[in-house]
Amino acid sequence: MKYKKLFETVKIRNVELKNRYAMAPMGPLGLADAEGGFNQRGIEYYTARARGGTALIITGVTFVDNEVEEHGMPNVPCPTHNPVHFVRTSKEMTERIHSYDSKIFLQMSAGFGRVTIPTNLGEYPPVAPSPIPHRWLDKTCRELTVEEIHSIVRKFGDGAFNAKRAGFDGVQIHAVHEGYLLDQFAIAFFNKRTDAYGGPLENRLRFAREIVEEIKQRCGEDFPVTLRFSPKSFIKDWREGALPGEEFEEKGRDLDEGIEAAKLLVSYGYDALDVDVGSYDSWWWSHPPMYQKKGLYIPYARLVKEAVDVPVLCAGRMDNPDLALAALEDGACDIISLGRPLLADPDYVNKLRTGQVADIRPCLSCHEGCMGRIQEYSSLGCAVNPAACREKEAALTPALKKKRVLIAGGGVAGCEAARVLALRGHEPVIFEKSNRLGGNLIPGGAPDFKEDDLALVAWYEHTLERLGVEIHLNTALTKEEILAANVDAVLIATGSNPKILPLDGKNKVFTAEDVLLDKVDAGQHVVIVGGGLVGCELALNLAEKGKDVSLVEMQDKLLAVNGPLCHANSDMLERLVPFKGVQVYTSSKIVDTTEKTAVVDVDGELREIEADSIVLAVGYSAEKSLYEDLKFEVADLHVVGDARKVANIMYAIWDAYEVAANL
Known part of the structure; x- marks a missing residue:
């Protein structure tokens, strides 16, 4: 078996894992109840990953302290708020997870400090090791007192004791990584203290040292205590992060100090280091979007692994099993986190x-x-x-009555609807007007950094074939054909069409879709109209191919409308576009074309920009004409995805799942 090494056992302290896969910690927002226990959703969520074969489950963050830094319940679980209740709900979860021969560690946090997300902050002033700027708000953080540090340390002991009693196999400390509170203490850029918790590296790591010593004293030396750890911060300045390949002066933790810190932390008693890089000032490293390469943490994990004698975990877009296998075989890490x-x-x-x-x-x-x-x-x-x-x-529940369901459109919404309907025992039939499934995922997945969009198309093609779903390609249905079909229900998933601007020069005005699919030659000098997600990704793609690209956007910034929900994605893309040499014109609009140029109104001033082509990325319009034709003719009729409302892949899938799961 090719991946046999990924299924060898490995130990963290005295806890043996059945394979080399861990579930990386992700914020368990929505998985707690009002008393700080795990709610039923949380229990089912973690148990499902154990059932799926993952050897080690690491929960998302839980807060041990709610006095120094208030965290409104039920934001995330809390092992110290109501210990009896926490143990009761956690015990149900840990017992179920152990049934699958999986282990589970509780991740416990000292707090967020200056990076507290504003929606979670409430009226409490943010805290930090020193009076420094908050990451998101125009506020100065309050310096923690020594008494408050000692209080948090004791709470870690309480939390770990409760976790051990609840059946957790170990804990992970959150974190000397990503610029959270413990990390703020560890980094001189944030820590300006002159007491025992500031100054030399050993002092800045004192908080983290006292935590592991407290837990070991309360729970025993053999109770595993692991640490989320970033050996490098990628901080250029306050709220300014570095891009891959960018030359800059590190203001946070550099690799030399990172390796030294790793050695010290292990000497203090940490039993494993869970390695990544980055900070909230550069959070496209800590939360890597598709614009970061896969396995981006492997080189940093290797440096840590060479410096310490405890297991090293490595996450960061590690879903390619060949990449994961190579990381293990090369000795870069011991455990793969997904x-x-x-x-x-x-x-x-x-x-x-x-x-x-x-x-x-x-x-x-x-x-x-x-x-x-x-x-x-x-x-x-x-x-x-x-x-x-x-x-x-x-x-999904089996259908009470089998229905033959016609699906007009084989984009992501149509494919998801067909998958769910088939799993429930219905008989879906897809009619797709083009020569393949995938819809907007096909042009969207054309750039190299969007390879997983095409992987999702391949997954749907494989899954629908395995489920035996009937598919008709190159078939655009009419109202009459649908009405004549012998079906019980109709789903309209006809997607959306690119918006077109009324411009002259039709022989050089193209849609983003046509350029992405190489249906047309955009030439060397390309002017893209529209600085939303599609326009920015197209600009990045063409710039990486060596094209001279200009990007024209009416708003005063890129991605101002319908950009990615997560700032890690939008912030990185917004900075990558000019970093890759794209000339950006905001507060601008195209007004005319000439044989060799685009005429652009730049904040009231007309400019001619050299243009072999003008590419439109100005949005999409729902294609719901078929739905409008049928809405008074078909009793069981639904419209999903972009045909209902132009959005993104997520809402197309979620729409389709909701409707198909209840048909």
């Missing part, structure tokens, strides 16, 4: 173990359902897996 890939497919590990790689639903690194929704709505989910974090409520 975060978002296990949101997308809780059965990833079992599918890989049994050679069903094509059955693994891919993660898009889009952050729409996970980090984006955490950021905006304090709720964890997944764009491609609507059942994530609601495994019981969204579980």
